[in-house]
Each structure stands twice: as C-alpha cells, then as structure tokens.
Amino acid sequence: MDDLEAVLSRVRERVLPEPEERERLRAAATALTDRTHEAIADLPVGADVVQVGSTARGTWVAGDRDIDLFVRFDADLDRAELEEYGLAVGHAVLPDGHEEYAEHPYVKGNYEGFDVDLVPCHDVETAGDLVSAVDRTPFHDAYLSARLDDDLAADVVLAKAFLKGIGAYGSDLRTEGFSGYLTELLVLELGGFVPLVESARSWHPPVEFDPEGHAERTFEDPLVVVDPTDPTRNVAAVLSATNLARFQHYARELLAAPSEALFEPDEPEPLDPEEVRAHLDRRGTTPVAVVFDAPDVVDDQLWPQLRRSLDGIVGGLNDHGFDVLRARAMTDAAGTRNGGGGSDADGGSGDREVPERAAAVESTRAALYAELEVTERPAVARHDGPPVAVRKHAANFYESYVDDVDPDTYGPFIDGDRYVVEREREFVTVRGYLESDAAGDVALGAQVEPAFADRDVLVGEAVATLAPAFGRPLRGFYEPRP
Amino acid sequence: MDDLEAVLSRVRERVLPEPEERERLRAAATALTDRTHEAIADLPVGADVVQVGSTARGTWVAGDRDIDLFVRFDADLDRAELEEYGLAVGHAVLPDGHEEYAEHPYVKGNYEGFDVDLVPCHDVETAGDLVSAVDRTPFHDAYLSARLDDDLAADVVLAKAFLKGIGAYGSDLRTEGFSGYLTELLVLELGGFVPLVESARSWHPPVEFDPEGHAERTFEDPLVVVDPTDPTRNVAAVLSATNLARFQHYARELLAAPSEALFEPDEPEPLDPEEVRAHLDRRGTTPVAVVFDAPDVVDDQLWPQLRRSLDGIVGGLNDHGFDVLRARAMTDAAGTRNGGGGSDADGGSGDREVPERAAAVESTRAALYAELEVTERPAVARHDGPPVAVRKHAANFYESYVDDVDPDTYGPFIDGDRYVVEREREFVTVRGYLESDAAGDVALGAQVEPAFADRDVLVGEAVATLAPAFGRPLRGFYEPRP
Structure with missing residues (x-):
C-alpha cells in the first residue's frame, strides 16, 4: 500500500498548476482587467473590476481555464441599466463573446485560450445588502483571499481534485455535490486537506461548521457550513445526503488505502445491449423505462424536474403494486457536455457559486428507468x-x-x-399503468409534464435498446458503487 | 317489506318451546335432580344440586335438548375428592354416560332424549371465592333467574336465534361469538331484544356495560359487559371485533328490512372444484394451501392454534414478498360435528360459559389457505x-x-x-418458501408445529382438489358476506 504523503505528492504534481500556467493566467487576467477598466471609462457611470473564482485565488486545478471578472456598479443602479452597461462592457472586452444568463445576462467569451465570464453586479456594502445572488461572489472571494495562504490554497486544489475524482464536485442541481466555495471553506476550517478527510471519516450528520460563529438560524441539512459572509445561509445547502456519505466513505478509503485513482474521475464505457440483457437475466427483475424528449432547459432546471418526476412515477408504481427495486432518472449521451451518458457529475459549476447556464443541447432524450419486482397483480x-x-x-x-x-x-x-x-383492480399490468393517463397525474416536473404526454414505454428486455445512447448511466445503474 | 313485529312473531312461533316441550323438559330435570339427590345420599360428604343453563331459566331455543345439573360440594373439599365423588354421582345418575373433561372431569349422558351434563363444583360463597371457572356457573344462573321474567326470557330466545342465524352465537374459540350468558345479560341490560338491536346499530366500540356498576378494572375489548357476579371479568372477552361488527351490521339490516331469514343459519353447499377454478380465473390470484393433519385436540385448543399458525404463515409470506390478498384457516368436513366444512359457528357451546369439550374427531385435515397477489420475486x-x-x-x-x-x-x-x-434473495418462489424450513419457523401453534412438518403444499389450481372436503369453508371464502 502506498504511503498517503507519497500519493498526495504525486497528485499535487498533476493537479497543481505549474508556474508557467500561473503566469499565463495572471497575464491574461491583467490584460482583461485593463480592457475592462477602459470599457468602463466609456460608460456614463462608474464601476470597478474584481477578479473572482479559483483562478483569482490560486485554487484552481491545473488545466482549468476559467477567468471570472465581476464588474461592480453602484448599489443604487437599477437593474435595466446594470444589464445594459454590463453587456456593453462585456462585448467591448470580449468582441467575439456571446450572452448567457445567470441572475443577469452576462457575456462569455474566449481570450487567449481562457474561458472568460464578464459578469455585472452591484457593489453592496455587506453580503446582507445584496441585490442578487451574483453580488455575493466578491464577498466570498474577499473572505477566502484574505485567509488562504499558499499551503492552504494547494490543499484546496487537492480537495477539489479528490471531490472531482469521486464525482462529488459541483453545486449544480444535477450533481448536488460540493461547490468550490464550500470546498475552500472546509479546507480553511479544518486546516488542510488531510485534516479535512480525517475529520470527515468520523462525522455524524448533521454536522455544522460556523467559521464566524454568527449563525442566525438553524438548518435542516446534513452538512451545514454557515456562510462567513451571510449568517442566514448554509453554503452546503445543495449537497445531497448521498454525496456527503460518499465523501465520508472515500475519505476513509483514502486514509486506509491511499491511491491516486481516487483523484481521477471514472469515464465508464457505455453498457451495450448484450450487457444489459445479461444483468436482467442475473437479476430476474423486469425493467421499465419511460422515455421522452427532455424539455429544452438547462441542467439546473432539468435535473430537479427529472428527479421529481422519477419520485412521482416510483410512487405511482409502488402505489399500484408494481414494487420498485431501484430507479434512476437518465439522459442520453446528447444530454451531457462531455459527450458521455448521464449520471456522472462533471463538476463544471463547482468553482463559482452561481453556476453558468449552458445553452441546453437540442433533442436530449430523458428516461425514467425503474427495475420492478412485480409487474402484474390480480384482477x-x-x-x-x-x-x-x-x-x-x-x-x-x-x-x-x-x-x-x-x-x-x-x-x-x-x-x-x-x-x-x-x-x-384499476391496473393489472405495469404497462397498462404507465401508458394510462393516471401515470401522467403523478407529480411531474412542470416542464416534463408536456413532454411526458408523448412518452415511449419500454417493458422488459426492450430496455436494452436504450444502450448505447443511455449506456453510461446504465453502467452506473448496473455496476453501482459508493 | 315485512313488519318487524310480524317477523318476530313468526320467529317466536318457531323458536319458543311449546308448553309440551317445556313440560317434558321440566319432568326430566326433576327426575334427574331426584336421582342426583339419591346418589349424593350414598356419599360420605354432603352436596346440593342446582339446575343451570338456559333450560333451567326458560331461555333455550326450541329443540335444544341440554340439561345441566351442577352438584355443589363444600368449598373446602379437595380437588381429588371432588372429582371422585362427582364422577360417582354422575355414573349413578347416568349409568350409560361417559366421562368428559372441562375444568374437572364430569359425566355426560342421555336421559329420555335429553343431553345431560352432571358437573361437580365447589359451593363458594361469592364468585370472588371460586376455586375453578366451573364454580361460577351457579352464580350466573342465580343472577339471571332472579331478573328474567317470562317476557325477557322470550326475548333472550329471540336474541339467541338471531345470533345463531348470523353465525355469531357461541363463545367457543372457533366461533369467538356471543355466549348464552352474554346474550342474556345484554337482553336484560337493554330491556329486550328489539331495544338491544336498536342500541347495537349505533354502538361505537369500545362499548361498555356494567349492570352492577362495580367494575374494578379496565378492559381492552371492543365490547365489555362486566360480569355482575365478578367485577374483574368481561363476559364478552371472547367476542371478536369481527363478530361484534357483524352483529351491528345485521342489527341494522333487521331493523331496516325485517326478515325471518336472518334467524335461520345458512348451511352452504360445499364449493366444487369447478367452482374453485372459476373463482381463481375471475380473480387472477394464485392460491396456496398448506395442508396437514390437524392435531388431535378439541376445537377450543385447535382453533386458536390454527389462527396463530395462519397469522404466522401470512406474516412470513408477506415478509418474503409473497403479498397475501386474503387468507383463512380451514378444517375439512371431518372437523365439524355437523358434518359440514369448517368455518361456520355451530353455537354449540353458547349456552354455558365453560364449553363442553367434545372428543376430537380422528384424522381431521387442516388447511392454511391464502390467496396471493405475488408468487415470484427477482433473484x-x-x-x-x-x-x-x-x-x-x-x-x-x-x-x-x-x-x-x-x-x-x-x-x-x-x-x-x-x-x-x-x-x-432467499426465496424466489412461494413454493420454495412454503416447503422450506423457514416456513416452519414462524409462530405456529404448539401442537400444530409437529403436524406442520409433514405438510402438503398446493400452489395454484391444485387447490381445487381441496373441494369437496373443504368445500364449505371454500364457499365462505369465495362468497364472502358480512
């Protein structure tokens, strides 16, 4: 078994940016900041520029190429003007950029190989005064920048690499994992990456950290990290119980049997139809899949709706006696930016608190997939x-x-x-139920509901035709791991 | 629709004993009492004789031919002597009689067409002093005899006929219905048969009556009638919630649509195999039956054990995912004194509080019968x-x-x-489970357990072979009524 420090040392070599990478990024950020100041000078109002995010704090994982610049306008500026001036600056700085939308519209573009976001926000005095969630980011940045020294920053990078490796990095609503800000606060609070995993292996949720000791409310979440810049906010609110437990599991595994593999995300091969059939044969279950066009919305809107729809259908199946062994919502290969099938976290929105909203890919198919123990009931x-x-x-x-x-x-x-x-009995067979209007009466996501009306229902071995398009989430389903 | 009074009048004609029947019974009881006094005179100890039961109080249903004579010995007489002297008197009075066993052995025999029980007991001062449950009977008799006039006695007969008609008469542990004593107390308490059914239709269990207002404890039963001769005893303790609800149901039916049929017990024809198959076809269920030799014990021992065994097996089936729709314990035609199949109450032990213990019929078969919704689960x-x-x-x-x-x-x-x-999974098929040792590990009746080891397991249409032997309980199962 490898020694933990030896493993971490090799991981550091891979994930800590080299001096040249740091220098290239610093130079690009400086040039972009200068350009932004120039663009602001052309506006009828004043503003300042602040670089935020992991690349501002030296806590990015080598190879990440995101530069986030926030343009802070006066807190009194109304929303319409903020948007107008913000986009004007954005287009001036990034002439080839395009507009995207988070809390406000903003401009995203490329500069010397870096992915640059130019985001307008209000310059509020304290996080308590913020006008929109975007305004919070500079406070987070200031808090962390003042406290993370180089050693802690390097440990943050290790922690992010670990969370990416186990698929728990990203506060997008598909992943429900650890945001970058949460990761940095935990490393800061526990005093490093190893102290964090040593602590995590013994956590008994609910676990609460309150770095500033200023919590003004209680929280129901399994992990609570009170935002140092906002006493009413849990930075870990998005983190699911499953991902918290997974983090604990892999923290123990890392300490018991250190391995670089834990820092390297799996890219599972899609399951093929033959493998699906082999699993069904071994398991003796009857699978069903309700397949439909995913509504044309971003992941952060799609996935909560898919989960809600899955819960609704699983509840309906169980209520009608078609006992569900295990179920999962899936999207096909078109539904993920990395071109793979569905359920793996891509960590893409881990770094910033307000995730970027990627344009939805057209014609994604979604499947509510369930394995049943019972498919028929008496008359x-x-x-x-x-x-x-x-x-x-x-x-x-x-x-x-x-x-x-x-x-x-x-x-x-x-x-x-x-x-x-x-x-x-109302429904004697599961197909009868799934094809009925009653199946559409369960709580579905609002935008899933119209798509669901035009659904395909697959029962039994017919689900094998879902591979290879859904081959990656199917492998996750049939080779379940912590 | 018939008028209630007209219906009751016709029922009275059928169920109230004619003067000649009363006179024959009175003469027989007098002759038997005289003989008993003579036999007592030959003993080295004194005793008196008391006629008890419905034939002593004029509350028997026409055609009942039971005469119960209790021989009361001194309360200090020890048990061995009581038994010796009791049997001596019994054999002297009933030379052709045979011994049976309730709390003590006693002699049962025939006299001029009457079924006579000669039961020894202790002459205790109050019901609180009683040595055995048998000693209670003379107190019950004295309490009722002092309070029932001819009109109330006639209403008791109506009430008994009604309870027999709906199959809820008898405090034996197979029927779990109304004992004769309970019936008489209720008629007395409510002031007649019609007031009783009028009251019963609006009962909200738990319902409690305490004629002497002397209850010394609380009871958990759905109907409580505190024994006027024992403040710690609920006379209705044996009555099941189902039979109480059935009594309420039929009380409403009698008042809403009076009919003589309600006073006439059904003697359903046994279901034949073809009818069983037709029901299975309509219902789409899979029946299972575990069939074994009923242990050679009396009904009051057998039925609690069969119910306990049924509960155990139903619990085991459900726990293993073989969902039970409905189940019933059954005995075959040999298991009932009236020659019919199983589940009908025969009311035979309704009149006396301590039921007679009939000799068990040899080679009765018992079946734990269940209809399943699910017979297979995944691997x-x-x-x-x-x-x-x-x-x-x-x-x-x-x-x-x-x-x-x-x-x-x-x-x-x-x-x-x-x-x-x-x-x-431990058991994928219901047959695998029912034939396994695990099925024998559920809570079975103590005497059922050894018989259960040598069981036949029928699954699916094979249960049709249980008809005609189990044809009567099968009709009850497949034509369920209140």
Whole structure:
C-alpha cells in the first residue's frame, strides 16, 4: 500500500498548476482587467473590476481555464441599466463573446485560450445588502483571499481534485455535490486537506461548521457550513445526503488505502445491449423505462424536474403494486457536455457559486428507468371501507357495493371492525399503468409534464435498446458503487 | 317489506318451546335432580344440586335438548375428592354416560332424549371465592333467574336465534361469538331484544356495560359487559371485533328490512372444484394451501392454534414478498360435528360459559389457505445497511460485501446516508418458501408445529382438489358476506 504523503505528492504534481500556467493566467487576467477598466471609462457611470473564482485565488486545478471578472456598479443602479452597461462592457472586452444568463445576462467569451465570464453586479456594502445572488461572489472571494495562504490554497486544489475524482464536485442541481466555495471553506476550517478527510471519516450528520460563529438560524441539512459572509445561509445547502456519505466513505478509503485513482474521475464505457440483457437475466427483475424528449432547459432546471418526476412515477408504481427495486432518472449521451451518458457529475459549476447556464443541447432524450419486482397483480384489489360502527359512512359504503352486479366485486364482507370489498383492480399490468393517463397525474416536473404526454414505454428486455445512447448511466445503474 | 313485529312473531312461533316441550323438559330435570339427590345420599360428604343453563331459566331455543345439573360440594373439599365423588354421582345418575373433561372431569349422558351434563363444583360463597371457572356457573344462573321474567326470557330466545342465524352465537374459540350468558345479560341490560338491536346499530366500540356498576378494572375489548357476579371479568372477552361488527351490521339490516331469514343459519353447499377454478380465473390470484393433519385436540385448543399458525404463515409470506390478498384457516368436513366444512359457528357451546369439550374427531385435515397477489420475486433483494456515518457498523457492513464474489451481489453502493447491497434473495418462489424450513419457523401453534412438518403444499389450481372436503369453508371464502 502506498504511503498517503507519497500519493498526495504525486497528485499535487498533476493537479497543481505549474508556474508557467500561473503566469499565463495572471497575464491574461491583467490584460482583461485593463480592457475592462477602459470599457468602463466609456460608460456614463462608474464601476470597478474584481477578479473572482479559483483562478483569482490560486485554487484552481491545473488545466482549468476559467477567468471570472465581476464588474461592480453602484448599489443604487437599477437593474435595466446594470444589464445594459454590463453587456456593453462585456462585448467591448470580449468582441467575439456571446450572452448567457445567470441572475443577469452576462457575456462569455474566449481570450487567449481562457474561458472568460464578464459578469455585472452591484457593489453592496455587506453580503446582507445584496441585490442578487451574483453580488455575493466578491464577498466570498474577499473572505477566502484574505485567509488562504499558499499551503492552504494547494490543499484546496487537492480537495477539489479528490471531490472531482469521486464525482462529488459541483453545486449544480444535477450533481448536488460540493461547490468550490464550500470546498475552500472546509479546507480553511479544518486546516488542510488531510485534516479535512480525517475529520470527515468520523462525522455524524448533521454536522455544522460556523467559521464566524454568527449563525442566525438553524438548518435542516446534513452538512451545514454557515456562510462567513451571510449568517442566514448554509453554503452546503445543495449537497445531497448521498454525496456527503460518499465523501465520508472515500475519505476513509483514502486514509486506509491511499491511491491516486481516487483523484481521477471514472469515464465508464457505455453498457451495450448484450450487457444489459445479461444483468436482467442475473437479476430476474423486469425493467421499465419511460422515455421522452427532455424539455429544452438547462441542467439546473432539468435535473430537479427529472428527479421529481422519477419520485412521482416510483410512487405511482409502488402505489399500484408494481414494487420498485431501484430507479434512476437518465439522459442520453446528447444530454451531457462531455459527450458521455448521464449520471456522472462533471463538476463544471463547482468553482463559482452561481453556476453558468449552458445553452441546453437540442433533442436530449430523458428516461425514467425503474427495475420492478412485480409487474402484474390480480384482477381484484382489496379495498377497506369504514368501520361498521361509523354508521353513516358505513351504510353508504355497504349500499354502494351490495347491489354491485360486477362479477369482479367480492363482498362487502367484514374483517375486524371494517367493511371490506375486493373489487376490480384499476391496473393489472405495469404497462397498462404507465401508458394510462393516471401515470401522467403523478407529480411531474412542470416542464416534463408536456413532454411526458408523448412518452415511449419500454417493458422488459426492450430496455436494452436504450444502450448505447443511455449506456453510461446504465453502467452506473448496473455496476453501482459508493 | 315485512313488519318487524310480524317477523318476530313468526320467529317466536318457531323458536319458543311449546308448553309440551317445556313440560317434558321440566319432568326430566326433576327426575334427574331426584336421582342426583339419591346418589349424593350414598356419599360420605354432603352436596346440593342446582339446575343451570338456559333450560333451567326458560331461555333455550326450541329443540335444544341440554340439561345441566351442577352438584355443589363444600368449598373446602379437595380437588381429588371432588372429582371422585362427582364422577360417582354422575355414573349413578347416568349409568350409560361417559366421562368428559372441562375444568374437572364430569359425566355426560342421555336421559329420555335429553343431553345431560352432571358437573361437580365447589359451593363458594361469592364468585370472588371460586376455586375453578366451573364454580361460577351457579352464580350466573342465580343472577339471571332472579331478573328474567317470562317476557325477557322470550326475548333472550329471540336474541339467541338471531345470533345463531348470523353465525355469531357461541363463545367457543372457533366461533369467538356471543355466549348464552352474554346474550342474556345484554337482553336484560337493554330491556329486550328489539331495544338491544336498536342500541347495537349505533354502538361505537369500545362499548361498555356494567349492570352492577362495580367494575374494578379496565378492559381492552371492543365490547365489555362486566360480569355482575365478578367485577374483574368481561363476559364478552371472547367476542371478536369481527363478530361484534357483524352483529351491528345485521342489527341494522333487521331493523331496516325485517326478515325471518336472518334467524335461520345458512348451511352452504360445499364449493366444487369447478367452482374453485372459476373463482381463481375471475380473480387472477394464485392460491396456496398448506395442508396437514390437524392435531388431535378439541376445537377450543385447535382453533386458536390454527389462527396463530395462519397469522404466522401470512406474516412470513408477506415478509418474503409473497403479498397475501386474503387468507383463512380451514378444517375439512371431518372437523365439524355437523358434518359440514369448517368455518361456520355451530353455537354449540353458547349456552354455558365453560364449553363442553367434545372428543376430537380422528384424522381431521387442516388447511392454511391464502390467496396471493405475488408468487415470484427477482433473484436479488435490496438490503439496507447502516448509515455510512456509523463508522464501525458501516465499515463491517462494507467490508463484508465489498469482496463478495457472488455474481448475484450488487454493490455496496450508497443511497441517502446508508450503504445498500442487492444480494441473492432467499426465496424466489412461494413454493420454495412454503416447503422450506423457514416456513416452519414462524409462530405456529404448539401442537400444530409437529403436524406442520409433514405438510402438503398446493400452489395454484391444485387447490381445487381441496373441494369437496373443504368445500364449505371454500364457499365462505369465495362468497364472502358480512
């Protein structure tokens, strides 16, 4: 087994930017800042420029090429003017850039190989005064810049590389992992990467850190890190219980059996149809998939809706007796920027608190995939009526069934203190349910609902046709790991 | 619709004993009492004789031919002597009688067409002093005899006929219905049969009556009638919630649509195999039956054990994912004194509080019968481990599965805050479960357990072979009524 320090040393070599990379980035940031000042000079209002994000603080992972410049306007500037002036500056600095949209529109472009965001915000006095979430970023940057020395900054890079390696980096709503700001605060709070993982292996959620000791409310989340710049905000609010547990698991694994592999994200090969069939054969389950066009929205809107839709369908399946063993929402290969299939975190929005909103890729297909233990039920279902003693209800129930000529109705009879009937079951087969209007009545995401109306329902081995388009999330499903 | 009073009048004609029947019974009871006094005179100790039960109080249903004589010995007489003298008197009075056993042995025999029980007991001063449950009976008799006039006695007969008609008469542990004493107390308390059913239709269990206002404890039963001769005893303790609800249901039906049929017990024809198959076809269920020799014990011992065994097996089936729609314990035609199949109450032990113990009929077969919604599950089953945060347990769980080479084990993976594996399921088919040792590990009745070891397991249409032997309980199962 490798020694932890030896492993970390080799990881550092890979993930810490070389001096040349740092210098290139510094030079580019300086040039962009100068250009921005010039553009501001042409405006009828004043503003300053602040470089934020990991590349501003020396906490980026080698190879990341993001430069974030925030243009701070007076706090009183109204929103329309802020947007107008912000875009004017953006286009002046990045003539080939295009507009994107987070809390405000902003300009994104390329400069000497770097991905540059030029984001307008309000220059508020404290984080408590902020007009929009974007305004928070400079406070985060100032807080961290004042406290991270070179050693801690290097440990932040290790921590980010580790979280990327285990697929838990990114506060986008698909990943539900650790944001860059959260990662930096944890390294700062615990005093380094190794102290962080040593601490994490013994955490008993809920775990709370409050670096400034100023929390003004309580939080329900499994991990709470009170924002040092805002006593009412949990920086870890997006982190899922699963990703917190995964972090603990891999923290223990790193300390027990140090390995560089933990710092290297998997890029699993897509499962092929033959492999899908082999798993079904081994497992003896019946899979179902409801497949539809993913609504044309960004991941941060799509994934909460897909999860909500999955919960709705799983609830509906279970309620109708089609017991679900395990289920997952998936998008096909078109649905991820790295060209792979669905469920892997790409960490792409880990660095900044307000994630960039990438334009949605056209014609992504989404699948609500579930493996069932039960796909058929009898023609009759038990239906418990009111207690016989509750006279009016009981009489209504009894009268409504006693003259029922439907040959599929048995009873009413009495079991314990209640009337009971066995009556025709609404859905005898899972296909009947999934193709019915009732399946669309579960809580679906608002934008999923119209797409869901035009769904394909696959039952049994037919799901193998989902590979290879959904081959990567299918491998994740059939080769589940912590 | 018939008028209630007209219906009751016709029922009275059928169920109230004619003067000749009363006179024949009175003469027989007098002759038997005289004979008993003569036999007592030959003993070295004194005793008196008291006629008890419905035939002593004029509350028997026409055609009942039971005469119960209790021989009361001094309260200090020890048990061995009581039994010796009691049997001596019994054999002297009923030379052709045979011994049976309730709390003591006693002699049962025939006299001029009447079924006579000659039961020894202790002459205690109050019900609080009683040595055995048998000693209670004379107190009950004295209490009722002092309070029931001819009109109330006639209403008691109506009430008994009604309870027999709806199959809820008898405090034996198979029927779990209304004892004769309970019926008489209720008629007395409410002031007649019609006031009783008028009251019952609006009862909201738990319902409590305490005729003497002397209850010394609380009771958990749905109907409580505190014994006027014992403030710590609920006369309705044996009554099941189902039979109480059934009584309420039929009380409402009698008042809403009076009919003599409600006073006439059904004797359903046994279901034949073709009818069983037709029901299975309509219902789309899969029936299973575990069939074995009923242990050679009396009904009051057999039925609690069969119910307990049924609960155990139903619990086991559900726990293993073989969802039960409805289930029933049954005995075959040999298991009932009236020659019919199983589940109908025969009311035979309704009149006396301590039921007679009929000799068990040899070679009764018993069946635990269940209709299933699900008969197969996948090869894998989900198994939730401890939360990842519970470090020692979590590590043990993870280690025990991570190197598992069983190809049927998936995981461990993390879902929410826990480790999860999908591992080989213990029982994939219901037959596999029911034929396994595990099925015998559920809570079975003590005397059922050895018989259960040598069980036949029927799955699916094979259960049709249970008809006609189990044809009557099968009709009850497939034509369920209140």
